[in-house]
Amino acid sequence: MGEAILSRLLDKKIYLANAVLLSEPQQQRRIFLEQKYQIQTTADNQAAAAASEVLLLAVKPQALDTVIANLTRKKPSSHQPIVISILAGVTLQKLEAAFPQQPVIRAMPNTPATVGAGMTAIAPGTKARSEHVLKAKSIFESVGQVVEVPESLMDAVTGLSGSGPAYIAIAIEALADGGVAAGLPRAVAYQLALQTVLGTAQLLERSGLHPAQLKDRVTSPGGTTIAGVAELERNGFRSALIQAVKAAYHRSQELGK
Numbered sequence: 372m373g374e375a376i377l378s379r380l381l382d383k384k385i386y387l388a389n390a391v392l393l394s395e396p397q398q399q400r401r402i403f404l405e406q407k408y409q410i411q412t413t414a415d416n417q418a419a420a421a422a423s424e425v426l427l428l429a430v431k432p433q434a435l436d437t438v439i440a441n442l443t444r445k446k447p448s449s450h451q452p453i454v455i456s457i458l459a460g461v462t463l464q465k466l467e468a469a470f471p472q473q474p475v476i477r478a479m480p481n482t483p484a485t486v487g488a489g490m491t492a493i494a495p496g497t498k499a500r501s502e503h504v505l506k507a508k509s510i511f512e513s514v515g516q517v518v519e520v521p522e523s524l525m526d527a528v529t530g531l532s533g534s535g536p537a538y539i540a541i542a543i544e545a546l547a548d549g550g551v552a553a554g555l556p557r558a559v560a561y562q563l564a565l566q567t568v569l570g571t572a573q574l575l576e577r578s579g580l581h582p583a584q585l586k587d588r589v590t591s592p593g594g595t596t597i598a599g600v601a602e603l604e605r606n607g608f609r610s611a612l613i614q615a616v617k618a619a620y621h622r623s624q625e626l627g628k
């Protein structure tokens with residue numbers, strides 16, 4: 372995820388390559404990233420933090436304590452970068468306790484961010500001012516769309532946009548299976564399913580139509596689509612999606628305890 376954000380920040384010239392210092396423990400990976408993006412790298416997290424206006428934390432949550440220990444091992448300097456964390460489940464309270472002098476922002480991107488079509492929610496900490504929030508927005512806008520929410524809604528965000536790509540992937544797979552069941556070759560069925568989901572999302576976004584209006588427009592009386600819709604309703608399709616979001620939301624709450 373860190374690399375996805377990096378590559379888009381450079382593509383969109385939000386940061387120039389010579390303005391980025393990336394900290395990464397593995398030498399091989401550092402060499403790869405230096406060559407691919409023409410950026411500077413270091414194995415010393417503190418060197419990266421000392422040089423930056425923004426410290427973007429993109430390690431696995433299990434590695435956070437090591438990184439915090441690394442970053443706070445020397446006396447605090449007057450240089451206090453904004454801390455932006457994308458670590459799932461790591462609270463502002465924990466981040467602010469680790470970086471008490473610094474503005475902190477918690478962010479939750481999702482996997483489509485890796486292709487620039489992400490949905491990121493950001494929650495500002497107590498010291499984050501509007502310029503810090505704007506900076507965080509500009510970073511995550513490089514990988515898709517951004518909304519600002521209070522931290523109390525981060526578990527709900529996780530249940531919807533965080534876990535949502537899995538629900539939609541299953542829907543696409545099932546649509547393709549339906550096509551195969553109806554006699555289509557697998558590759559054709561998959562292409563039809565994928566493009567139908569992509570196209571419907573784009574149509575809704577660009578037209579501003581409510582999903583119910585679009586559904587009404589494509590269901591003619593006694594026609595094929597209403598027969599399919601009736602079957603979806605009979606099998607609890609809506610309810611399954613609502614319950615999936617709620618289950619992921621509850622699980623995210625449990626994991627955060």
Ligand SMILES: NC(=O)c1ccc[n+]([C@@H]2O[C@H](COP(=O)([O-])OP(=O)(O)OC[C@H]3O[C@@H](n4cnc5c(N)ncnc54)[C@H](OP(=O)(O)O)[C@@H]3O)[C@@H](O)[C@H]2O)c1
Pocket residue numbers: 372373394395396397400416429430431432434437438457458459460479480481482
């Ligand atoms: N992937 C997603 O869709 C997604 C979505 C939302 C949030 N997130 C969050 O994003 C974070 C990263 O996830 P990911 O999937 O991108 O994980 P990842 O591929 O494992 O990336 C983590 C990176 O951190 C590096 N690292 C490990 N220990 C370090 C240390 N002590 N100091 C500096 N760098 C260190 C790793 O280097 P090595 O590989 O060399 O060990 C690796 O490059 C997680 O906290 C996750 O919750 C991910």
